[in-house]
Amino acid sequence: MGSLWLLDIFLSLLIHICLPATSALSMAQPGCNDTCGNISVPYPFGMGNTNCYRDSGFQVICNDTFYDPPKLFNMANQEILDISLQGQQRILNYVSRDCYNSQGDSTCENRREYDYLYNNTFTISDTENKFTVLGCDTEAYFSTNGTVSKSGCIMSCLNEQISINGSCDGIGCCQTSIPKGFGYISIAVSSNNNHTLVHDFNPCGYAFIVDYNWYNFSTSDILNFTHNIDETGYPRVPVVVDWAIAWEKSNSSCKEAMKNQTSYACGSNSVCNDSKNGLGYICSCSQGYHGNPNLQDGCQDIDECTDPNYNYCPGSCSCVNLLGTYNCFYPHDYRRDNLCSIDPIPVKTVNVAFFIGGGLVLSSLLFGCLWLFKVLKKRKKNKLKKKFFQENGGFLLQQQISSENGNIEKTKLFSDEELKKATDNYNENRILGQGGQGTVYKGMLLDGRIVAIKKSKGVHDQGQIEQFINEIALLSQINHRNVVKLFGCCLETEVPMLVYEFISNGTLFSHIHGNSTGEFSFTWDSRLRIAIEVAQALAYLHSAASIPIYHRDIKSSNILLDDRFIAKVSDFGISRSVSTDKTHLTVTLVQGTFGYLDPEYFQSSQFTDKSDVYSFAVVLLELLTGRKPISSTRSEEKSLVTEFICSMDENRLFEILDAQVVEEVKKEELEAIAIIAKRCLDMNGKKRPTMREVAAKLEGLRASPSETLFVQRNEEHEDCIITESIGLWDTSSVSTTSCTTSWTSVAIPLDDRPLLHNSSSQIIDS
Numbered sequence: 001m002g003s004l005w006l007l008d009i010f011l012s013l014l015i016h017i018c019l020p021a022t023s024a025l026s027m028a029q030p031g032c033n034d035t036c037g038n039i040s041v042p043y044p045f046g047m048g049n050t051n052c053y054r055d056s057g058f059q060v061i062c063n064d065t066f067y068d069p070p071k072l073f074n075m076a077n078q079e080i081l082d083i084s085l086q087g088q089q090r091i092l093n094y095v096s097r098d099c100y101n102s103q104g105d106s107t108c109e110n111r112r113e114y115d116y117l118y119n120n121t122f123t124i125s126d127t128e129n130k131f132t133v134l135g136c137d138t139e140a141y142f143s144t145n146g147t148v149s150k151s152g153c154i155m156s157c158l159n160e161q162i163s164i165n166g167s168c169d170g171i172g173c174c175q176t177s178i179p180k181g182f183g184y185i186s187i188a189v190s191s192n193n194n195h196t197l198v199h200d201f202n203p204c205g206y207a208f209i210v211d212y213n214w215y216n217f218s219t220s221d222i223l224n225f226t227h228n229i230d231e232t233g234y235p236r237v238p239v240v241v242d243w244a245i246a247w248e249k250s251n252s253s254c255k256e257a258m259k260n261q262t263s264y265a266c267g268s269n270s271v272c273n274d275s276k277n278g279l280g281y282i283c284s285c286s287q288g289y290h291g292n293p294n295l296q297d298g299c300q301d302i303d304e305c306t307d308p309n310y311n312y313c314p315g316s317c318s319c320v321n322l323l324g325t326y327n328c329f330y331p332h333d334y335r336r337d338n339l340c341s342i343d344p345i346p347v348k349t350v351n352v353a354f355f356i357g358g359g360l361v362l363s364s365l366l367f368g369c370l371w372l373f374k375v376l377k378k379r380k381k382n383k384l385k386k387k388f389f390q391e392n393g394g395f396l397l398q399q400q401i402s403s404e405n406g407n408i409e410k411t412k413l414f415s416d417e418e419l420k421k422a423t424d425n426y427n428e429n430r431i432l433g434q435g436g437q438g439t440v441y442k443g444m445l446l447d448g449r450i451v452a453i454k455k456s457k458g459v460h461d462q463g464q465i466e467q468f469i470n471e472i473a474l475l476s477q478i479n480h481r482n483v484v485k486l487f488g489c490c491l492e493t494e495v496p497m498l499v500y501e502f503i504s505n506g507t508l509f510s511h512i513h514g515n516s517t518g519e520f521s522f523t524w525d526s527r528l529r530i531a532i533e534v535a536q537a538l539a540y541l542h543s544a545a546s547i548p549i550y551h552r553d554i555k556s557s558n559i560l561l562d563d564r565f566i567a568k569v570s571d572f573g574i575s576r577s578v579s580t581d582k583t584h585l586t587v588t589l590v591q592g593t594f595g596y597l598d599p600e601y602f603q604s605s606q607f608t609d610k611s612d613v614y615s616f617a618v619v620l621l622e623l624l625t626g627r628k629p630i631s632s633t634r635s636e637e638k639s640l641v642t643e644f645i646c647s648m649d650e651n652r653l654f655e656i657l658d659a660q661v662v663e664e665v666k667k668e669e670l671e672a673i674a675i676i677a678k679r680c681l682d683m684n685g686k687k688r689p690t691m692r693e694v695a696a697k698l699e700g701l702r703a704s705p706s707e708t709l710f711v712q713r714n715e716e717h718e719d720c721i722i723t724e725s726i727g728l729w730d731t732s733s734v735s736t737t738s739c740t741t742s743w744t745s746v747a748i749p750l751d752d753r754p755l756l757h758n759s760s761s762q763i764i765d766s
Helices: 002-018 254-259 347-391 394-403 416-422 462-477 508-513 524-544 599-604 609-625 640-649 659-664 667-680 691-703
Strands: 060-063 071-074 079-084 088-094 096-099 113-117 122-124 129-134 137-144 151-156 173-176 184-190 204-211 236-243 270-274 280-285 289-291 299-301 318-322 325-330 431-435 438-444 450-456 486-490 497-501 559-561 567-569 585-587 590-593 754-757 763-765
Touching: 071 079, 088 204, 096 184, 129 137, 129 151, 137 204, 151 173, 184 204, 204 236, 254 270, 280 289, 347 394, 394 462, 416 438, 416 450, 416 486, 462 486, 508 559, 508 609, 524 559, 524 567, 524 609, 524 659, 524 691, 590 599, 599 609, 609 640, 609 667, 609 691, 640 667, 667 691
Parallel strands: none
Antiparallel strands: 060 071, 079 088, 088 236, 096 204, 113 184, 122 236, 129 173, 129 204, 137 151, 137 184, 270 280, 289 299, 318 325, 431 438, 438 450, 450 497, 486 497, 559 567, 585 763, 590 754
């Protein structure tokens, strides 16, 4: 017996010493509120983000704007009084009433019918509620789920004094049971004589379903029923609603539900029970545990030894807490059982057992703590990885995988350990660049591949998460030599990471504008080749990919150059795929970069493939001129597009072209390419060529520079209006210069910051 007692002591010490102190049990998911005013909101119910509640049926709203203290409402705008983890909640629901004046005319306050309606796993409790009717000239009935059969009460009494307080026996007050398992009950109330004979003490008839433990009949209620009136004066009463976790299949069981651990709602140290309404199951903590069984680790051990409600050890006994239970023992003879029965043991045997057992306990305690610490640390790390996976859009990516016919399955999910090794634990010497979206590291994978690892600054906003997962989904479907290749991603870290092929020579923007001399040293042949490669990539995205893709942020800083200076289009964060039967995206969030942004898209909020064509033309102008799209140093602070159009219309194109280009290339070839660029910049998107046409024409020029007559300089007759820089939101003010023709442009500030316009981020396919 002594060894068993020592084992209990050892286990108890392990629990109390090695396990961290348990803070107040949270009833909600991590990061979610579990109270609204004085009302507890336990998961699967929740408020706010979608991860705070199991599904839309359990979503609730805490209104602290109009109420102090705050009030809790369901999605049917019914006030919730309390929620029980035993599968019930109480709500306030309206009373059906039928009122008349002394002449027997119906008053405007009537609400003769009212429907009780919940979702498919919420039903009105048949054990906790009663159908109740009040009145002395009243007929009321209820029907369930639109059935023909009805049940109710008919009452007639000419004297209020025959009714008795607290007695609902059919005189002035009538009660009847309701059927089981119904979520829809319709109530109707009417009168035979319009209350003319009883108006002095009973002007109205009332009918309602109510928590029978709450309602106690009073004769004053038949004169004026005023319980829980709302802002408009309508009375309400508490109704008990049964809720459950819905079966995945009808007429299922807990045994079947446990087979699918992905959707199974019960956490550790819990059990599954069939619900009262028969439409699902309820989770409850196992014996010896308490908390929220619907959370993964929501059920925690009860320390019976410190809680008098659980500790039944007699006063002369000591208590040892164990996981899920406890034991009582009598300390003087080391005999243990729930009764602490006395069975003396020889003192010598006790001493030997005590010292030997004590040594074993101390040594085992040390190794046990070390083992338990290692287990808990690993468990905590795994829980943290799971939490980050969810916050970084892991579940959204899984949805994308299941809906994209397996295209995204080729994308590898890297572990944090792999990327730490690849970057030498994110050594600062491995940083390739830093920007608004995060930091890019150079790394080497175990298979020897050199990669670029993009470590985001964080995507905890829902819109950022969708943008991040969108970039993964789109890049996983693209296979083109001029589009940067995505190898995979890591979602189990605090900030998500993308793993790309390493592009060694930086951005096209840095080569054009980054050197100190301000000169772009590439030959014309290299510039034209880069333009063709970018055009081919966009043509592929628009018309050759499995589903058309609009890039939406084409600019020289999003074009990378590899070790052979081959162009690679990158950064698909705001790109969108478009079904083949759609011609454009209608957005309420205009995104892009000033200087490259299609004015037609900015004004109409409709993005088409021709919007990418416009942005490409701006990059083509950068290659031709070596100038930035927007520059405060440019004379009169003109945009590059505006200056280019005016220079063509005033026959001074070669004044703005790069001197090296003018020296290397024939005049006719430059004019032909300039006309292509001008056509791509047409204010009317429908008049712009497609990217496939642009790529074909540029390839034709490169192959046969002399054949330039397919474009004529007099194709364009747009006038040129120079738009002054007057602020971000003003798109109408213009001023004219000496240009002989006019050109309409959008007023923009003199920088190339990304544009965010309007307050919403919803995107609508049209």
